Amino acid sequence: MGGVRGPTLRELAVQALSSVERGYDLLAPKFDATPFRTPDWMLAATITALREHGPFERGLDVCTGTGAGLALLEEATSERPTGVDFSAGMLEQARAAHPDADLVRADARALPFEAAYDLVVSFGALGHFLPEERGPLFDGVYRALRPGGVFALPMSRAPKPTQPAYWLLTGFDLAMRVRNAVWRPTFVMYYRTHPRPALFADLNAAGFTVETTPMPGVGELIIARRPPG
Structure with missing residues (x-):
């Protein structure tokens, strides 16, 4: 993307052996040239x-990274967007x-x-939070929203065990668990730690009412909404 070459295998290995924060600091200049950047078709479907x-006035992108979600907020909201990342x-x-966005390190x-x-939106970030950390995350999003506000979480269709992608993601999670068991600092990134029922339960526990909207294909x-009033 943008003529920037993607990271080398060596650079990816150094990132994977770093902490989450340090790893993304290292990867940042080439992140948009990797498959990890939220694809445009996902943004368009969202x-x-x-x-x-909607309509929506003011939006926040949680774990904004290089700002893919900010592009969505620039189209979906009427005021300048905010992005937060650590x-x-x-x-x-x-x-x-996105020079016009408000960016906060937190x-x-x-x-x-x-x-x-x-x-509030977030793309591809849930794997960076252990199950017990979703409570503080969702509580913070709830506080950040005005009454009646929406927390939107796009979810791709989960692959089935008969599909190669299922075993690829399962293998990745297993490799990360082994890595974190033998190496410090840990790098928290898992694909299969936030199944739909667990997400709904944690969102309800934070006070949200939850519904879904299909994204064909x-x-x-x-759609997790902070109740009005």
Whole structure:
């Protein structure tokens, strides 16, 4: 993307043996040239699915990375968007791509916002949170939303055991568990630690009402709403 060559195998190995924050600082300049960047078709499907739940004034992208979600918010909301991430390197890239956005460096498990947004989005970040960390994450998103506001989580259709992707993701998670058992600092990134029923239960526990909107050909958009009033 943008003429930037992707990371080498050596660079990916160094990242994988770093902490999450340091790893993404290292990867940031080449992140948009990797398969880990949220694809444009996912952003487009999310915008389409959100239309029936808006309009929205002010939006926040949690774990914004290089700012793929900011591009969505620039189209889906009427005010300048905000992105939050704890990687300074990723925020530097996001600032170059989205100079009009408000960018905040913070841990998503302790979001520093209070009733400031009517739309919060997050793309591909849930794997960076252990199951017990979703509570603080969702509590912070709930506080950041105005009453009646929406937390939108796009979810791709999960592969079946008969599909190669299922075993690829399962193998990746197993490799990460082995890595984290024998190496410090840990690098938390798992694909199969946030199944749909667990997400719904944690969102309900944070106070959200939860529904879904289909995204044909992609999966579904989880709409977690902070109750009005």
